[in-house]
Amino acid sequence: MSAPRKPLATRERLSEVRYEIRGELARRARELEAQGRKLIKLNIGNPGAFGFRAPEHLQRAIADDMGRTDPYTHQQGLPVAREAIAAYYARRGIADAHPDRVFVGNGVSELIDLSLRALLNPGDEVLLPSPDYPLWSAATILNDGRPVYYSCDADNDFLPDPVQIEARVSSRTRAIVLINPNNPTGANYPRELIERIVAIAAKHKLLLLVDEIYDQVLYDGAKFEPVAPLAGDVPCLTFSGLSKVHRACGWRVGWALLSGAKEIVSEFQHAMDLLGALRLCANVPGQYAIEAAVNGPDTITALCTPGGRLYETRRAVIEACEASEHLELVAPAGALYAFPAVVGAAAKGFDDHDFALDLMENEGVLVVPGSSFNVPYRHHFRVTLLPEAAAMRDVFARIDRALARRAEAAGKVVPLKAKAKSAA
Known part of the structure; x- marks a missing residue:
């Protein structure tokens, strides 16, 4: 008899x-779907899964240049794409925006990994929002x-406290991460707050890593403030791409622009170039849409203003939470998500993961538990704002029904002290 095989x-x-x-939870969702169950999946900010399409002028740009996409390109990206990105950020007020400081990746996700690989030694610390x-x-x-x-x-509209940020800085801190507008909360950072965080980075010689993938997804007149123009000589790596504003997630096109004083950022710039070379280059066909994206018409604002699909779905979520005795919501000012809190009787003994599983099994709705976003509490969940408004109203009717069952069950539980008193 052969010996048992040891797992790899x-x-x-x-x-x-x-x-x-x-x-x-997503794996369980696939099992239920294989059994014939229909689920409303609100776990991923994936516009194409809800009927959104990338704008036609981006599609045409790729189709027109498809015959040129077979070879590898430069490890930092197509020159024409990097020139367009640099010019776009120069218009936003970044004085040192230059194509040599632009890195194109297979989505922002890849560039986040490359940037941290270029920056960190074992044990180095990164300040992250929670x-x-x-x-x-x-x-x-x-x-x-x-x-x-x-x-x-x-209770602070999901905005960070600069005093707390600075208190977290240690001798091992290398960077501060800002996600603005924020995923999962939809918070949008005001200029004064950003200026205070920039001052902390300058004082402690830290790199700002700024995730601005939702920079044009804004509601109710919210104004977006890019970090890099306020950072000036302070090193800053700004991330964006085609996935959200341009609804082209599957194209896997992201970019990062490095700004800051040359003598500070040059070594990091070379490290990013080396790591980009090791993975050869990013997806080439999608890069041909970049120039059209940053120079073309605005196709997102109409979706985010009254009557627009994203705006009306957001309105449906806000109204559903206001009408529910079980939910509270800080209305998202930007991005594609809402982050409601469970309150009242339904919150007694509440566990976000257990609730998400129950909601999927019994109401056919998949959400993401709030604790998945590295918070110390367990009474929030995240939904995307991508379904039609009518579908989202139905979703929140199901959520409220599930929470009402929990509130009713919590009311039927006899407290231990009451049990002891009745026994006496």
């Missing part, structure tokens, strides 16, 4: 990584860094 060992630090957006988009935590951990969280609390 995996990297130990993977045990510290969580990404529930596509994790255990809640965060969990890829940032995962990439920090897998590049041998240590995430250190600063709170973005609901």
